[in-house]
Every structure is written in structure tokens, then in C-alpha cells.
Ligand code: SPV
């Protein structure tokens with residue numbers, strides 16, 4: 001089964017889909033090795049590892065390169081956070097082709113205006129694009145994909161922007177009607193109340209996706225019982241990398257010798273395993289055998 005088919009099957013299945021956020025190929029591989037169903041190539045984390053704001057600063061090509069590297073290394077599906085689609089419907093069309101051709105399984109586009117800012121930033125700019133203009137982007141993405149199992153997620157930012165529940169429901173209906181495969185409803189509240197109000201009132205039939213970064217005490221069982229199909233752990237890998245490196249470096253700069261921090265870092269062996277260093281060694285041995293057979297080596 002292809003990665004796209006795997007994701008489509010999971011979306012149609014009964015269990016909640018757990019998606020781990022990543023910011024490069026290594027973190028994506030660790031997400032995979034830990035048993036997550038899919039990887040979220042998030043704009044916040046990818047911008048952060050470039051030490052840049054999550055504010056449409058990096059270009060589509062820069063985000064694409066990261067997601068594409070993840071796709072090359074991972075067996076599980078990659079879901080790419082594509083912000084506002086990097087322009088209008090024609091940009092979305094081009095972007096969809098490029099992402100699908102790279103083996104990425106899904107794109108997520110949000111209904112804010114370009115340039116966008118991170119949804120969880122206090123006093124951030126969260127202007128909504130008109131419903132019509134965003135529907136045009138969904139239609140462009142659908143037109144561009146060649147396989148119906150390439151999943152188009154439409155992200156509703158009405159609750160983030162303060163436009164309210166009625167607007168969120170109206171837009172979710174419009175985006176489903178336009179052909180979105182799933183609806184991501186986002187919230188910056190500390191409790192899941194408004195998300196549950198949405199899931200309890202919305203009568204649509206495509207799967208619902210959430211990102212409970214701010215309402216982080218919500219239980220998986222509660223998400224499931226409110227008909228939520230996919231949960232994205234968007235930035236925990238980035239935040240642990242940040243704190244672990246900060247603490248280690250603060251200790252290392254004062255240390256007399258590296259061995260003082262030895263127990264706090266992965267072994268070289270751990271990293272060799274991750275990068276499949278022994279795969280190269282095996283390939284070299286195989287090559288040597290072939291060269292021997294051809295008489296180049298005694
Ligand atoms: C991301 O991880 O980049 C997201 C989710 O888009 S949020 O940071 O909550 O906007």
C-alpha cells in the first residue's frame with residue numbers, strides 16, 4: 001500500500017490518528033520510530049530551526065525541501081503544513097503538483113491572508129481570506145492532484161481570528177462542499193470547549209483534525225468521543241530539542257571535559273543507527289564481492 005493509501009485508510013478507520021510534528025528528516029524519522037501514524041511538517045517548527053519567525057518568511061521551496069527530505073526517509077505519510085498556499089489559486093495548483101510528486105501524502109492550507117503569522121502568537125495578525133477566495137484555493141488543489149488519495153486538509157481559522165462559531169461552521173461547510181478531504185479546526189483557547197462546541201454542532205461528514213497545543217490537558221479519549229479523527233502534536237519535538245540543547249550547552253561551556261555531560265547525550269552508535277551507517281558498510285562489502293568476481297580485486 002502506498003503512503004497515501006495508508007493515510008486514506010486511517011482516515012476512514014475507527015482509531016484516532018496521531019501525528020507527530022517534525023522540523024527535519026531526523027526529527028521526522030524519530031517521530032516514525034516512536035510509533036506515530038504520520039508526520040506534521042509544521043511551519044512554526046521549520047521556521048524556528050531557521051531561527052526565523054513563522055510569518056510567511058521562508059519560501060515555498062524552502063518549506064518544500066524540508067518536507068521532501070522527510071518524505072525520502074520516512075515510511076509513514078508526511079502531512080505538510082503549507083500555510084496559506086504561498087499565493088493565490090495558481091500558486092496552490094503548482095504547489096500541490098510539486099508536493100504530490102515528491103511523495104508527500106497531504107497538504108494543509110489555512111484560510112488567512114498572506115503573509116500570515118503563527119496562530120498562537122499573542123496579538124498576532126489573523127485576518128481571514130474571503131470564503132470565496134479560499135474555496136478557489138481548494139478547487140485549485142483538487143484540480144492539480146493526480147491521485148484522490150492525496151489528502152487536502154482545509155484549515156478553518158475563524159475561531160483564531162475571533163470571527164466566531166457561526167463563521168467557523170459556515171466555512172467548514174463551504175470547504176467540505178468544495179472538496180476538502182478533512183477540516184482542521186484550530187483554537188488558541190486553554191480548554192477544548194470551543195472545539196467541542198464546533199464538533200458537536202457541525203454536521204459535515206469529512207474527518208476533523210485538531211492541534212491541541214494550548215488546550216494540552218485534553219485527553220485522547222475526549223477527542224475521540226467528540227468525533228475528532230486526527231490529533232497533531234505540532235511542536236513538542238522542536239521544544240524538547242530547544243530545551244535539551246540549551247541545558248546541555250550551558251553545562252558544556254562551563255565543563256572541564258566532555259565526559260561530564262556524556263550521560264545526557266546520545267551515543268555515536270545511536271546516530272549511526274539513525275543514519276543507517278551500517279547500510280553503507282554492507283553495500284560496500286557487496287560491491288567488493290562484485291568487483292572480485294569481475295577480477296578487479298584478488
Ligand atoms: C504549525 O505547527 O506550524 C501550525 C500549528 O500551523 S500552530 O503553530 O498552532 O499555528
Ligand code: MG
Nearest residue numbers: 042043044081
Ligand atoms: Mg503552521
